[in-house]
Amino acid sequence: MLAAILLGFLFAIFLVFTGKFFRGKLAILSALIPAGLFAYFASFIPQISSGEIISKTYQWVPAFGVDLSFKLDGLSLLFSLMITGIGFLVFAYTASYLKGHKYLDRFYGYLSLFMAAMLGLVLSDNLISLFVFWELTSISSFFLIGFNNTNPASRKSALTALGITGFGGFSLLAGALLLGSISGTYSISEMLSMKDAIAGSEYYILAVVFIFVAAFTKSAQFPFHFWLPGAMKAPTPVSTYLHSATMVKAGIYLLMRFTPVLGDQEFWNTTLIIVGGITMVYSAVHALFRTDLKGILAYSTISALGILVFLIGLGTKYAFLAASVFIIVHALYKATLFLVTGIIDHQAGTRDVTKLAGLRKIMMPVAIAGILAAISSAGIPPTIGFLGKELTYEASMHAETLTIVIVIAIVLTKILLLWAGFVAGIKPFTGKLPEAHKDVKAPDFLMWAPAIILAVLGVLFGIFPMLIESALVKPVVSALGADASEYHLALWHGFNTVLLLSGITIAVGTLLYFFVKPSAKLENRIGKLEFISPKSILEKGTHYFNVFSAFWTNVFQNGYLRNYITTIVLFLVVLVSYIMFGSSRVVIDHTQLSQVTAYELVVAIILIAGVFYTVFTKSRLAAVAAMGVVGLAICLIFVFYSAPDLAMTQFSIDTLTVILFVLVLYRLPKYLTLSDYKMRVRDGILSAALGTVVCLLALQVLAEPTNTELGDFYAKNAYILAHGKNVVNVILVDFRGIDTFMEISVLSIAAIGVFGLLKLRLKSTDRSQ
Structure with a gap:
């Protein structure tokens, strides 16, 4: 499994050196990568359908319990097949859609990175590695959404998406660390056996909130939904791939994966039902007021994601079964509609549905794909969409509370989604062809073939649901901790309430399609409420x-250094004083203090005199000399307390500093005026306060009981592990190593930035700006 994940990353690196060969006719060869991965994961279907779970672990950071652990069960297999299967069709579609684009190889690189990151995400069985892949999907999607980087709207959409999903990634990390602290492990499989302990923890709700924020931001749940419509600025292959089967489903996957660990609790279920319910109705209503095909599909996608969150929140086996089927349903028809929309935009030059009609006369295969996808989204038999809709209704009718409200909400949502599917999949191809589009040409085979394949699969799985029942659906339900072995998928279940609701949905939705037409007038009306969005x-x-x-x-x-230092010192004084005097009184153990000797007193007087002379002298050269006296006095103090190495270091640095100061001051002009009197008083008070706090802090430390655990560790292991005879040196090397590592990281980032600026080639118009 690790090799399957790395293949996508390696292909992206490979394109850096050989990309020019994939910009022309060889571009289609890129599709072989996801095709091969699809075949690889499909080979596990017999094992997974028989109840087997395949696991593999590679040590990564074992000291912290972080491993590259991968698990292939029903849930991860379904998502892996969607990622690679639809990925194969999108890769092939892109070869025609972006034919001749000068950055086609770069686009394939981004797609490959994203595909690999998504595979790592759904296969990870370790929370920390899952988080790493989660963030990689956010970064790679940022490049995909902002691919048209010369367009300000694309750049803004990419930044918005990265900001929202990045915030969710931070929340996921917090949740992962908290769950790891509660359970003592980052392994998701091991957490399954600790479900009761996790639910009984005082931090359970906080951990769930972190997981919710991560899932809701990634899967565009209200109120984090607005990044997804903005992401429609990306090329159509991106919209198809990210928003039908992969990125937006990552949050759904996260909720489903953690349902056996965190689910079956009132807070978990109630929150998901409320958020999912609000999202599905709110977004379905919004789709009515859009005229851009991608906008309609975007809001219908958000609504579909809301339905999935809603079903997960219901938490019954019927709901899990409905969610499993609906994931497949949505991936098939939504990917088809996005591909169809891309073809229309590519050939006709517009996505405005009010200007589109009669395109069946020019692109019949595309019309067939769009109509089949629209029928599936409407839940009309014999498509798999009909199965998904009936299962959703059945799950809603088994809700434990507010059953009538829940059923009304889901039926209303399905009616509005039917309207959206008909508008996106049927309207552009029916009616009379406008004069403006009579010169539109038919698309290439590579553009319409992927859409036809997905649309036909939607019908095929509906007529023969046994093809996916035991292979995909039931293993997913088992992975969620439910048993659906007695349930069988079928188009016909007799005359019952579910069939009645399905008929009402189709009838009302069809009437709505004929009587409510997309228009700029409707879009302007909803725009007036944008200020409260x-x-x-x-x-x-x-x-x-x-x-x-x-x-x-x-x-x-x-920009004034003195202000920076003043702020830092003031903050430090206030913070330390609050900790020392706010929680308890300062305790000074006089028995720990030694007698002051005459030579210590003399050195202290010299030091204080040097400080005052430095502050009040009007000669900068005299101030430097006085600072040197202060440094030498400190050297003597180090000698008195048996630290000759520190004394020599201080002496060397202090001497060098004085010499450098003299050389610099020699070239500077004389003082014009001394600093303001009030400012000097302020600085004096602040300096005295800092000195007092540090003095009291040092005395407080002496009164604290000594803990020798850390010292004993270094004393025992300094020579054995670090091969150092001086414990102090070993400690310094340890800390210096960490510091150097961070410095190298910063310098490397700066070097990359400098290299990017050196390679920048601006147009003459850009240079003038």
């Missing part, structure tokens, strides 16, 4: 944050 609220918050940041910068980060 989550997106607008976030943008206003961002504006006020920028205002605050400007104020903070002007006051505290204004």
Whole structure:
């Protein structure tokens, strides 16, 4: 499994050196990577359907319990097949859609990175490695969404998506660390046996909230949903891949994976039902007010994701069965509709549904794919969409509370989604062909063939549901901790309430399609409420944050070193004083203090005199000399307390500093004026306060009981593990090693930035700006 994941990363690296060969006719060869991976994962279907779970672990950071652990069960197999199967079709589609694009190889590299990251995410059985792959999907999707980087709207959409999903990634890390602290392991499989202990922990709700935020941001749940419609600025292959079967489903996967660990609790179930219910209705209503085909598909996607979250929240075996089938349903019809939309935009030059009609006369295969996908999204037999809709209704009717409300909400959502599917999949191909589109040409085979394949599969799985029942659906339900062995998928279950609701959905949705037409007027109406949308609220918050940041910068980060030092010292004094005097009184153990000797007193007087002379002298050269006296006095103190190595270091550094100061001051002009009197008084008070706090802190430390555990560890292991005879040197080397590692990292990042600037080639128009 590790090799399957690394293949995508290696192919992306391979394209860096051989990309020019994949910009022309050889571009189609890129599709062999996901095709091969699809065949690889498909080979595990017999084993997984028989109940087997395949695991593999590679040590990574064993000291912290972080391993590259991978698990292939029903849930991860379904997602792996979607990632690679739809990935294969998207790779092939891209070869025609972006034919001749000068950055086609770069696009394939981004797609490969994303595919590999998604595979790592769904196969990971370790929370930390899952987080790493989770973040890799966010980064690679940022490049994909912002692929048209010359377009400001694309760049803004990419940044928005990265910001929202990046915040979710931070939340996932917090949740992972908290769950690891509660359970003592980062292995998701091991957490299954600790479900009761995790649920009984005082940090259970906090851990669940972190997981929820991660899932809701990634799967575009209200109020984090607005990044997904904005991401439609990306090329159609990106929209197809990320928003039908992969990225937006990552949050769904996370919730499903943790349902056996964190689920079956009131807080978990209730939150998911509320958030999923609000999202599915809110987004389905919004789809009515859109005229851009991608906009309609975006909001219908958010609504479908809300349905999945809603079903996971119901937490019954019927709900898990419905969610498993609906994941397949949505991936097939939504990927088809996105591909169809891309073909229309590519050939006709517009996605405005109010300007599209009659395209069946030019692109009949595309029309067939769109109509079949629309029928599946509407849940009309014999498509698999009909199965998914009936299972969803059945799961809703088995809800424990508010059954009527839940059923009404899901039926309303399905009616609106039927309308959206018909508008996106049927309307562009029916009616009379406009004059403006009579010169539109038919697309290449590579563009319409992937859409036809997905649309036909939607019908095939509906007529023969046994093809996916034991191979895909039931293993997913088992992975969620439920038993669906007695249930069998079938188109016909007799005349019952579910069939009645299905008929009402189809009838009302069809009438809605004929009577409610997409229009700019409707879109303008919803635009008037944009000021109260989550997106607008976030943008206003961002504006006020920028205002605050400007104020903070002007006051505290204004370029004056003295202000920086004053702020740091003041903060340190206040913080340490609060800790020392706020929690308990200062205790000084006088028995720990030695008698002051005459030579110590003399040195202290010299040091204090040097400090005062440095502060009040009007000669900079005299101030430097006085600072040298202070440094030499400190050297003597080190000698008195048996630290000759520190004394020599201090002497060397202090001498060199004095010499450098003299050389610099020799070239500087004389003082014009001394600093303001009030400022000098302020600095004096602050300096005295810092000195007092540090003195009291040192005396407080002497009163604390001595803990020799750390010292004993270094004493025992300094020579054995670090091969150092001096314990102090070993400690210094340890800390210096960490410090050097961080410095190397910073310098490497800076070097990459400098290299990027050196390689930058601006146009003459850009240089003038």
